Structure formats: C-alpha cells, structure tokens
Amino acid sequence: MTDTTAFDWRSFLLGWSGEWADSLPEGETRGEDDEAAQRTRWLGFPSASEERITTLEERLGRRMPPSYREFLKVSDGWRHAGGFVSLLAGTSDAHWHNDESGLAVMFEEYLDDDAGPEERREVDLWRRGLQLDVESDATHVLLDPEDVDEDGEWAVYTWASWRAAPPERHANFLEFMRDMHREFHSLGAHRSDGEPVFANATTRKLDALVEEARLEALGGGWERAVKALDEAKGYGRPRAAGLGDQIRRLLGETYMVYFDGLVTDPQYAPELLPPLVAEHAAHSYRGDSTLTFHLRGADDDLVSLAYATLDQIRNGTYRYTAAGPFGEAVERARELARWGDTDGAWRTLIDALPMWEPLGPDHLAPLGWVADPVLGPLLTPERGRELLSTPRGGQAGEAPSPPAGLDPGDLAWLAEPDPGNHRTCYRFVLVEGTEPEELPGRLADADTVLSEPMTLWEARRKSVHDQREFSSYDDRALMAVGRTGTGWSFAFDGEPGPFDQGRFVSPAAAASAGTRAVVVWSGLRTPHREPFFHLSVAHDGAEHYAFTYADGEIRQHGEIPRALDPGRFFGAPEVGAEAERTLLESVAGEFGASLPRHALVSGRLHTFTSGSWTRPPRDGETYTVIRMDWGDPRPADGRRTGEDGPRRR
Structure with a gap:
C-alpha cells in the first residue's frame, strides 16, 4: 500500500514541469498559458488553502481522498496531465459527473439481461463519479467515491472514446498522476525527426536502470531485471521492451x-x-x-x-x-x-x-x-x-537447482488420466538392442521409412490425407518411435482401432528376430467397451509367452513369469486403472523399459505406419475395401465426373 500522504508532491511536480518545458520544440506557436508555463517551468497553479479545499468538500458533500487533497495543497489543478488531458481540475472545477456525457445510458444499452452487479456498477460510474477532466482530447477522468481502499483513497478511472477498451483503473490519484507522467515520457520517447532529443534526469536514470537490469539478467537475476525493465518500458525507454520480451x-x-x-x-x-x-x-x-x-x-x-x-x-x-x-x-x-x-x-x-x-x-x-x-x-x-x-554470456553466478524431469521413467503414467481423458486405449512394441530406425523393417513393409519428427496429431492428419485404401480387415498402426529404458527402442500407437481377439496377431514374433520384443495393448479404461489387456513376449522370432484378458476371461500360453501372472491382476470383479497401473509397473520392472511421457504427449517424434495387427481374411470371410481418390476427379478413361474431392469406390 502506497503512503500517499508522505509523498513529496512538490519535487515530483517540479521535476515533471521542468521536463515538459525542456521537451518543447523551439519556434513552435503555443498559447499564452503554455508560454507562461514554459517560462516559469511550472505546469501547475498556486496551492489551494485548507479553506478552499474545505469549501470544495462542503460543495460536494464528501471529504476528498488523501492523495488528491495533498496534491491540491501544492497545486490547485494541473496542465498537460499525460498526452490527452490538457487541464485537470482543482478546487473550483471538480464536480460530480452525473452522466453529463450520456455514457451511462449508452453503456446500459450494451448490458445483457443477465449482467451481474459488477457490470452494472461499472455503468453507474458515470452517474456517481467526480469529474476531474476540464479540457481533454475526448478523455474522461473520474474519481470513484464507491471504489475506496482502507486508507480512504478513491480509485481513478480514465476512458477515451477513441480507445477500444473499457475504463482504465488507477488505484488512487497519486498512481493516476504517476501513470500520466509515464504517458508523457512514453510519448516523448518516440519523437519524430526535427524534434529535440527527449533526455532529462528521469530518462538518464531509467537508461542506467536498463543497463543494470541487462547485466542482472545475464547473471541469472531475471526476476529483479524484469521488474526494472517493465518500469523503464512504461516510460518508453528504448531497449526495455526488447530486453523484457526475451525474458517473457x-x-x-x-x-x-x-x-x-x-x-x-x-x-x-x-x-x-x-x-x-x-x-x-x-x-x-x-x-x-x-x-x-x-x-x-x-x-x-x-x-x-x-x-x-x-x-x-x-x-x-x-x-x-x-x-x-x-x-x-x-x-x-x-x-x-x-x-x-x-x-x-x-x-x-x-x-x-x-x-x-x-x-x-x-x-x-x-x-x-x-x-x-x-x-x-x-x-x-x-x-x-x-x-x-543460469549465469551466461560471461557473467558469474551460482547455477540454480535443476527442476524435476518431465518423464517419470516408467510405464505407469499411461494409466493416469490425461487432459480430456483421451488416452484410454493404446498399444506399443518394445524391442531390445535395436535402434529406432530399424523398427519399420521389423514391424512393416521392407520399403517403409520414418517420417520427419512431428506431433502425433500432425502425423495422424497426414496419414489420413495420404492413405488411399481402407480395409475392414486391415489394422495398421501409426506409431511414434524412439529410445527408452536400458537399450530398448519403442513404437507407440496412442489411438488404436477396436481390439478383435479372434483376428488379432501380435507383432512380437516378427519384431524379435535376433533379440527380444514385448507387445502391450491396453483397453482397460475404454468407455462403452468391455475392458481388455494383451501382453506378449517373443525371443529370436518365436513367441515365448502371452496372455489376453477380454470378456472377463484370461487366455494364456507359455511359461509366464510370476511377476506378470495375469491372475494377480484380474481377480477382482471390477478391472480398471489400478489393475492397469500395477500391470504396467510389473512390465517395466521385468524388462527395465519405460516410455517418454513428455515426448509422446507434447513433443515431436519420427513415425511410421506398421503392418496390420490382424490376420488376413480366411476363405468365406467377407470384408470391405474403400479406395479414395484425392486428386483429379475423373475416371480411368479421362472423362470428368463433375465431382470434386475424394470419392469412394
């Protein structure tokens, strides 16, 4: 809270007046009052006596707020408050606005039927406010007798018809005048050619502050630096905005x-x-x-x-x-x-x-x-x-303590809800002792190559656009790849299609040539579908063990390690996130593998489209194939069909 009664108004106003007088171009025609103000280096008026202030308060029926009272004791009014108020009221001119501008009526027309008390209070400002602007460029300055702080200070609101913004609030009259001094400086800092250089004690002090802030920022003290730069920016000092924006x-x-x-x-x-x-x-x-x-x-x-x-x-x-x-x-x-x-x-x-x-x-x-x-x-x-x-650019200082990493180093995070609850079903393949570049050769056609790094959303959009054929028997996965754990590579699909146990074929065996491979497909939290979970582990081209939990039953084969025994996870009547979490923890513990959460959720990774995760159709099984044409809308004989865009066949 600012102690407005202890503020040195005379020094502040004298300094402002001198800066204003020095900033005026020579030979410019000015009015008599401005000529006198430049000559005397004083933008104010004689001080108001206590009697004049008391008379004002009796006329208005309210005691004036402390900072306005202290100002009047130094100057009974003010010229050139900022760039758009040429005369500010003293004891003789301050008066209740009483919607003299008609703005209360105008703003009421824009209120919705369900407008709340705060919105209606803002409109009523124009009826209750004390008007301080006497001469201005369509700019209103009102003291609000209902916006009062614990020290008895009234907030000041300014509004201009040419600004596409609601009224601007200043905590009290002192802060309003400080803001107007900043506005004067900000406008003066952007001089056109031919005008005198805008330099004075304030600008020199602020420019030194900017340089101190620059060195402070390079040394790691960005919090103090940004405060100083913001202060200088408010006065329009060059460099301050560009430096502060780098921090922001x-x-x-x-x-x-x-x-x-x-x-x-x-x-x-x-x-x-x-x-x-x-x-x-x-x-x-x-x-x-x-x-x-x-x-x-x-x-x-x-x-x-x-x-x-x-x-x-x-x-x-x-x-x-x-x-x-x-x-x-x-x-x-x-x-x-x-x-x-x-x-x-x-x-x-x-x-x-x-x-x-x-x-x-x-x-x-x-x-x-x-x-x-x-x-x-x-x-x-x-x-x-x-x-x-972190100190840099040749500056010395102590390095900060590093924040925690973004990746938990496990698989259990997959069981946690994500924003929007979209990650309820996923599948991934882990392959030991291989590089990510090798995964397309193990999980797809021989000529499949990795894309450039992109988000999974970008990859899915591109995949759909590039795909020409869709089969009801085809289940090709769009997979992001990378390294994980101790010597593993991964391929991850965050939006798999429906799990069909009767047609599913695990890619673990194909991926494990000369090494080990692990496949996980989880749908334990998939809404509106029966929960399911599949795990399969293969070595050197052969599946060693696997289990599938679906339709409330467990199917398994091979010698499953005790840590992964499905009976440990699917004994309860309700199967969901907790079973999923403990299962994923067990898989991570068994193989020393993990998946990088930040990279998969927020980063960009290489992707490819795998081979199908379902078997080919058998004799007598029917299926649908849809082929899409995205190019020239004409049939094979070259005749146009009159249609644009994709067509199904």
Whole structure:
C-alpha cells in the first residue's frame, strides 16, 4: 500500500514541469498559458488553502481522498496531465459527473439481461463519479467515491472514446498522476525527426536502470531485471521492451511479445525472428499482414528472411543453430529429443548454457530454439525459469537447482488420466538392442521409412490425407518411435482401432528376430467397451509367452513369469486403472523399459505406419475395401465426373 500522504508532491511536480518545458520544440506557436508555463517551468497553479479545499468538500458533500487533497495543497489543478488531458481540475472545477456525457445510458444499452452487479456498477460510474477532466482530447477522468481502499483513497478511472477498451483503473490519484507522467515520457520517447532529443534526469536514470537490469539478467537475476525493465518500458525507454520480451518468451508468455526495437536489427534477427514468426504461424488465421506490421522499419532483406523462416516453420523444417560449444550442444540435444529423451536433451542445453555467447549487448539468452520443431517442445515455464536463472554470456553466478524431469521413467503414467481423458486405449512394441530406425523393417513393409519428427496429431492428419485404401480387415498402426529404458527402442500407437481377439496377431514374433520384443495393448479404461489387456513376449522370432484378458476371461500360453501372472491382476470383479497401473509397473520392472511421457504427449517424434495387427481374411470371410481418390476427379478413361474431392469406390 502506497503512503500517499508522505509523498513529496512538490519535487515530483517540479521535476515533471521542468521536463515538459525542456521537451518543447523551439519556434513552435503555443498559447499564452503554455508560454507562461514554459517560462516559469511550472505546469501547475498556486496551492489551494485548507479553506478552499474545505469549501470544495462542503460543495460536494464528501471529504476528498488523501492523495488528491495533498496534491491540491501544492497545486490547485494541473496542465498537460499525460498526452490527452490538457487541464485537470482543482478546487473550483471538480464536480460530480452525473452522466453529463450520456455514457451511462449508452453503456446500459450494451448490458445483457443477465449482467451481474459488477457490470452494472461499472455503468453507474458515470452517474456517481467526480469529474476531474476540464479540457481533454475526448478523455474522461473520474474519481470513484464507491471504489475506496482502507486508507480512504478513491480509485481513478480514465476512458477515451477513441480507445477500444473499457475504463482504465488507477488505484488512487497519486498512481493516476504517476501513470500520466509515464504517458508523457512514453510519448516523448518516440519523437519524430526535427524534434529535440527527449533526455532529462528521469530518462538518464531509467537508461542506467536498463543497463543494470541487462547485466542482472545475464547473471541469472531475471526476476529483479524484469521488474526494472517493465518500469523503464512504461516510460518508453528504448531497449526495455526488447530486453523484457526475451525474458517473457522464455517464461512461456507470448501475448504482446514482439521484441520491439531488436527483432528488426540484423544483428539480433537470427535469434529473435524465429520465435516471433512461430507465434505468428500459430495464430495467423487472417493472413500474414500482421507479421509485416511487427517488422515495420525492417529492410527488404530482413522481411524476406522473415517470410522464408515462416515457410520453414509451417513446413516443419526450421532448424535452430548456434555458434561455438553451445551450438554443438544444440545438435546433441536435438538428437536426443528426436528419439524421445527430452529430459536428456534439456540437461544438455542447460549444461552448455554458461558457454553461450550473445549476438550483441542486448541479447539476453538463446531464443531461436523455441521455434525449432524438435527443440521447442522442451520448454516449460519451470525450465524457462531455470534457463533464465543460469549465469551466461560471461557473467558469474551460482547455477540454480535443476527442476524435476518431465518423464517419470516408467510405464505407469499411461494409466493416469490425461487432459480430456483421451488416452484410454493404446498399444506399443518394445524391442531390445535395436535402434529406432530399424523398427519399420521389423514391424512393416521392407520399403517403409520414418517420417520427419512431428506431433502425433500432425502425423495422424497426414496419414489420413495420404492413405488411399481402407480395409475392414486391415489394422495398421501409426506409431511414434524412439529410445527408452536400458537399450530398448519403442513404437507407440496412442489411438488404436477396436481390439478383435479372434483376428488379432501380435507383432512380437516378427519384431524379435535376433533379440527380444514385448507387445502391450491396453483397453482397460475404454468407455462403452468391455475392458481388455494383451501382453506378449517373443525371443529370436518365436513367441515365448502371452496372455489376453477380454470378456472377463484370461487366455494364456507359455511359461509366464510370476511377476506378470495375469491372475494377480484380474481377480477382482471390477478391472480398471489400478489393475492397469500395477500391470504396467510389473512390465517395466521385468524388462527395465519405460516410455517418454513428455515426448509422446507434447513433443515431436519420427513415425511410421506398421503392418496390420490382424490376420488376413480366411476363405468365406467377407470384408470391405474403400479406395479414395484425392486428386483429379475423373475416371480411368479421362472423362470428368463433375465431382470434386475424394470419392469412394
């Protein structure tokens, strides 16, 4: 809570007046009052006596809030409060607004029938508020006698017809005047050519604060740094916004983060342009004109680079690079992340961060990697704070304690509910002593190759678009691959089709040539279907043991280890998440394998389409095949059918 009665109004107002007088261009025609204010270096008026203030309070029937009272004792009114209020009321001009503007009536028309008390209270502001604006650019300033804090301060609300925003609230009159001083500075900082340089004691103090904050941020003190940068940004100081946006972006904040003043500098564009372009690509529903707007002032080469980067990001081909030892760590991290080890990838980046070299004095941290399709998913708010807390760029300091990894290192997480409860059925294959690149050869046709890394959602969308034939007897799995556990590779399908025990064929035997393979298919929590679970283990091309729980019964063969005995898990009348969890824990314990949660849920992995998990149809069994044409809508003889789009045959 600000002690408004102890504030030194005279020093504050004198300083503001001097800054205003020094900022005026020479030879500009001004009114008599402004000429006098420049000459005397005073924007205010003579102080109001206690008698004048008491007379005001008797006229209004209310005691004035403390900060407004203290202000009046120094100046009975004020000129040029910010950029849009040319005269602020003193004791003679302050009066109840009484909806003089008609805004209460206007805003009432926009209220819904179910508008709550808070919305109606906002409308009534125009009837109860004390008006302080005397002359302004269609800007209203009202003290609210019903928005009062424990010190008796009234909130101040400002509103302008040309701003597409609700009234802005200031905690009290002192905070309002501070905000108007900031507004004056912010407008003055963006001078056009020919106007005097806007420099004074306040700007020099703030610019020194920005430089201190920059060094503080590089040393790991980002929390103090961002507060200082935000303060300087409010006054429109150059560098402050661009530096502060780098911190915010690594905290996962993207709204209104434009790296202002830096992204159009060719020195910093290689790092700052990709995250700006990536955020645009994620939300560019109405075209690319806004990208050009945020690059205003950039030369043609930089704009061309921006659009080339935009194409790479939309195509998933953007690849972040950096110089020196940190750049080498980036390549190692990408290799780990693309095979699912996101925790290892993150530790690789962080361990190399002290060796990172900024592109220039206003570069606080590596940022281009957040736009990399493989590295970007590594970022979480916790990890962003760890990166920002790590000394770098030649600054000394103590490294922070690392946060916990994102992958639990087990299989039991598959039994936990996910957002939306979508992961109720899944299947995976574990193959020991092999690399992920080998899995298509073990689980699919000989010519099957891995895709570029992509999310499972992207992979499914692409798979459906590329598929031309659908068979009711075909059950091909779209599988994400990677490394896991101690020497295992995995192939994972998070959205399998229905489980048909009569036609199911485990791929374990085919996958196990020269090694071991484990297959799990769980549907213990699938809604509206009978729960089921399958486990099969094969070695050197032959299935050693397997069991299937379905329709309330267990079918098994082979010598099943005691730890995996299905009788231990399916004895209860109700089978669900708890049985699933204990089963998965037992599988992980038996084989020392796990699956990477973060990579599968939020990352990008290589994918491929497996061979069918069901046997071919037998004699006399009927099935349906649907073939889709996505291209030229004409039959084989070349005649057009008059139809567009896909056709079933």
